[in-house]
Amino acid sequence: MKARTRYQIMFFALGWLIALGVLFQIGFGSVFSSVWAPVNERLTRAAQWMSNAEGDAVRNVRKGSRKDYLEPMQPILNSMSALRNPPRMLFGVYDGGFPNTFAGMEQLEERVRYRFPIISFYSSWGDKPDQQFPTRMVESIQRMGSVPLITWEPWVVDFDERRRTNLPPLAEREYATLRAIARSDYDFYIVEWAKAAAAYKKPIFIRFAHEMNDPYRYPWGPQNGNRPDDFIAAWKHIHFIFQKFGATNVLWVWAPHISMPWFEFYYPGPEYVDWIGVGVLNYGTIASWSRWWSFHQILEKAYPVLLKLNKPIMISEFGTIGGGGDIYEWYSQAFYHLDHTYQRGVRAVILFNQSQDTTLAGYELNWSVTQSPRATSLVASELARRSAM
Amino acid sequence: MHPWQDDAEIFRHRRARPVRNWERWLVAVLLFLGVQSVVYFGQWWFRLEHVNNVALFVLLSTATWYGISRLLIGWYNAFHIDQPDPVDAPPGLRVAIFTTSAPGEPYEMFVRTLAAARDVRYPHTTYLLDDTRDPRFAELAREMGAVHLEIIGVPGAKAGKINRALELTSEDFILVLDPDHIPFPDFLDRVLGYFADEKAGFVQVAQAYYNARQSFVARAAAEQTFAFYGPTMQGMHGTGTSVAIGANCTFRRKALDSIGGHGLGLAEDLVTSIRLHAAGWKSCYVPEVLSRGLVPADLDSFLRQQLKWSRGVHDVLLHEYPRAFRRLSVHQKISYLMIGSYYVVGLTTLIYLSIPLIYLWFGAQPAVILLADFLKHGLPIGILGAVIYRFTQRWLCDPVRERGWHWRGTLMKIGSWNVFLRGLVLAIRGVEVPYIPTRKERHRGNVWTLARVPLLTIMLSIVTTVWTVIRQLFFVPESEVLITTEVTAGMVMFLMINIVLMSGRVYAAWVDSEVRE
Numbered sequence: 001m002k003a004r005t006r007y008q009i010m011f012f013a014l015g016w017l018i019a020l021g022v023l024f025q026i027g028f029g030s031v032f033s034s035v036w037a038p039v040n041e042r043l044t045r046a047a048q049w050m051s052n053a054e055g056d057a058v059r060n061v062r063k064g065s066r067k068d069y070l071e072p073m074q075p076i077l078n079s080m081s082a083l084r085n086p087p088r089m090l091f092g093v094y095d096g097g098f099p100n101t102f103a104g105m106e107q108l109e110e111r112v113r114y115r116f117p118i119i120s121f122y123s124s125w126g127d128k129p130d131q132q133f134p135t136r137m138v139e140s141i142q143r144m145g146s147v148p149l150i151t152w153e154p155w156v157v158d159f160d161e162r163r164r165t166n167l168p169p170l171a172e173r174e175y176a177t178l179r180a181i182a183r184s185d186y187d188f189y190i191v192e193w194a195k196a197a198a199a200y201k202k203p204i205f206i207r208f209a210h211e212m213n214d215p216y217r218y219p220w221g222p223q224n225g226n227r228p229d230d231f232i233a234a235w236k237h238i239h240f241i242f243q244k245f246g247a248t249n250v251l252w253v254w255a256p257h258i259s260m261p262w263f264e265f266y267y268p269g270p271e272y273v274d275w276i277g278v279g280v281l282n283y284g285t286i287a288s289w290s291r292w293w294s295f296h297q298i299l300e301k302a303y304p305v306l307l308k309l310n311k312p313i314m315i316s317e318f319g320t321i322g323g324g325g326d327i328y329e330w331y332s333q334a335f336y337h338l339d340h341t342y343q344r345g346v347r348a349v350i351l352f353n354q355s356q357d358t359t360l361a362g363y364e365l366n367w368s369v370t371q372s373p374r375a376t377s378l379v380a381s382e383l384a385r386r387s388a389m
Numbered sequence: 390m391h392p393w394q395d396d397a398e399i400f401r402h403r404r405a406r407p408v409r410n411w412e413r414w415l416v417a418v419l420l421f422l423g424v425q426s427v428v429y430f431g432q433w434w435f436r437l438e439h440v441n442n443v444a445l446f447v448l449l450s451t452a453t454w455y456g457i458s459r460l461l462i463g464w465y466n467a468f469h470i471d472q473p474d475p476v477d478a479p480p481g482l483r484v485a486i487f488t489t490s491a492p493g494e495p496y497e498m499f500v501r502t503l504a505a506a507r508d509v510r511y512p513h514t515t516y517l518l519d520d521t522r523d524p525r526f527a528e529l530a531r532e533m534g535a536v537h538l539e540i541i542g543v544p545g546a547k548a549g550k551i552n553r554a555l556e557l558t559s560e561d562f563i564l565v566l567d568p569d570h571i572p573f574p575d576f577l578d579r580v581l582g583y584f585a586d587e588k589a590g591f592v593q594v595a596q597a598y599y600n601a602r603q604s605f606v607a608r609a610a611a612e613q614t615f616a617f618y619g620p621t622m623q624g625m626h627g628t629g630t631s632v633a634i635g636a637n638c639t640f641r642r643k644a645l646d647s648i649g650g651h652g653l654g655l656a657e658d659l660v661t662s663i664r665l666h667a668a669g670w671k672s673c674y675v676p677e678v679l680s681r682g683l684v685p686a687d688l689d690s691f692l693r694q695q696l697k698w699s700r701g702v703h704d705v706l707l708h709e710y711p712r713a714f715r716r717l718s719v720h721q722k723i724s725y726l727m728i729g730s731y732y733v734v735g736l737t738t739l740i741y742l743s744i745p746l747i748y749l750w751f752g753a754q755p756a757v758i759l760l761a762d763f764l765k766h767g768l769p770i771g772i773l774g775a776v777i778y779r780f781t782q783r784w785l786c787d788p789v790r791e792r793g794w795h796w797r798g799t800l801m802k803i804g805s806w807n808v809f810l811r812g813l814v815l816a817i818r819g820v821e822v823p824y825i826p827t828r829k830e831r832h833r834g835n836v837w838t839l840a841r842v843p844l845l846t847i848m849l850s851i852v853t854t855v856w857t858v859i860r861q862l863f864f865v866p867e868s869e870v871l872i873t874t875e876v877t878a879g880m881v882m883f884l885m886i887n888i889v890l891m892s893g894r895v896y897a898a899w900v901d902s903e904v905r906e
Contacts, residue, residue: 102868
């Protein structure tokens, strides 16, 4: 055989082999993933079992745990009806180290000498392992005596194009996502979350697609052809699926951006919402559009509208950065107004303990209260005063 | 009777079974699946979200992909398994058998070897290349009808003596026989026919051992060779890359002359074959057991041999390989790179051993990977590796005695990591290791000197485990304990695996310390 013919045959065969390989990868990937799912579940359960055993051992050895500190709160934290209408203001914390480490939260709790009954973290949609229902995280939070709050963000581009052939290609996927959710396109994912949430059984806050009315922030905003009706339809659809799979242990937090007008048109209705979430973050003077806003200045305009909805209000992101004003002053005024202006509506406050926030500016923003020792001791005494009440 | 106890059965000619068409197709399918499993693992492994500590991730990836690439090349090699069709030896060839003796080698061994060489049927002349200065050896050679060549003071140990003997003799074909190997009578009849091909430079046959059950070390050392003389070398024959191994190789004098004689150095056999290949000579591997010899039976000799090989092979990689590179075929380029980098496993083992220790002491983690996810993507490679390993064992030269998982060989290979690493360092620094012929009888040893590094590794692993438990129980914040269970438990599990991996050599050292001399 001539060398040229041989190369032609080899080239041809190689082409077919590669094509076969690609097909094989797609087929094998999806089949194997479904075969693997039960194994994965068992491994997760084994890990949880180990974690529980470790937690018990630690508790025995140290003669006490974080949960013991929160023991007086447990009747509230374990009851859905109490959590829908809490008799006292609940405090929570989000830490920038989640979900990899709790060290930052532990440090904050040490410094303010307090253990937060709510622990807040963020989870985005997708096919990756860390985008599935965070069973290990919520179980750990529950063991620590707190209630988890998950901000559930529909970043739909993280779904694998090869596996999810029913979804539009990545480039078009972020357009009108909410309508697609309402149309059941994402049920494969929502159902898994609903089942896992139901299996968890204990109360859990879920804040879905927050700041849906802000056209400058997230892909599920109005800039991508998402109308208020679409949001409401998507919300109801998800709520329905969770109910259907028995996830009645979920407290739904509806969280619009209150600085944008007409947020009330995104309200799904009282039977679908348990809480109203409001982010009150003061960006100080970091950008042209921002200036130093006090807690009261941010909240006052929207508050009467929110109050009319007759649901408990949660300051789901509470904090200020350092540039442009006095941190101590900001917190001190905020606590004053929580007691005297918003005492009727606001029932929960989640500290935003993120010291390296890069989501907005091109550099790190420090939201942590611990950057100011005075503000830290103020927060500590405010928390102590309220838990003594 | 146990297959290793029947002398008549052990000292009998055997040939690997022929390759059938369906088997070749099946290996092709397995190779395809193997490549797919590597792609499946690779597209998952190299995801940015996995990277944690960049430097550690690079190290871990290097170690992992070093192993995977060797596996891939091994599968590709298995796809080329081929055997030369037997060719009758033409009468009238002029053949020499060279065997060497050095001071300290036991006299009784030569009685047996020279008698067996005399009984090889094809007409030949046996030469004893002797520098013992012991009159008994000259006497023995005379008795056994061998020519005694006293060659003293030549540099380059065995190869030096061979080169000197080449000047003193004139036969066209030379079988280099290690003195511990007992050739079967039909040895030359089954080998010489392949030289009908004018370009055939050397013909190598399998090496097999009769003392493979003498001790744990002997068993492990023998296990390390089974696959090599079975499917591996047959695949190399298929790609024209089979190499000469010091013993049992028959050379064409013209070929040796063309490269200025037998190569020198600690891996003189490898030097010789790379030079012959570079000079355009073809090699032939005959998967037949035509002699049986001795494998190191005590840990000290085993480790000396490993150091010698590691140092020598790295030398070939660093010096011979670049020189020969342009004149080698593509397959030969890959093959010699694979052989030359075999002992890099010493370095990758160090990486694997360090990763859990680094995490548990300093908290640095190479990758954020769920164990379940790792298993999911790595399992197909593992399964195919095992299936191909076992399937190709049908082409072992002596399957009844050689088939198995060869865990002793694997344990001893991983347990010798520091020796390999030392060979690498010595080769890079150009420090010489004296050439010592591998000792032929068992030797008493001391556990601490023979297994210091694995013992220290085990102790460090135990201390780390105890410290981790204490720290988790008393000092780490509770929430941190709860959320890091998987990583901590996973790393402690790796420590346990490391202890198991290091235990083989410690056991071998302990056995040797109990030997009565």
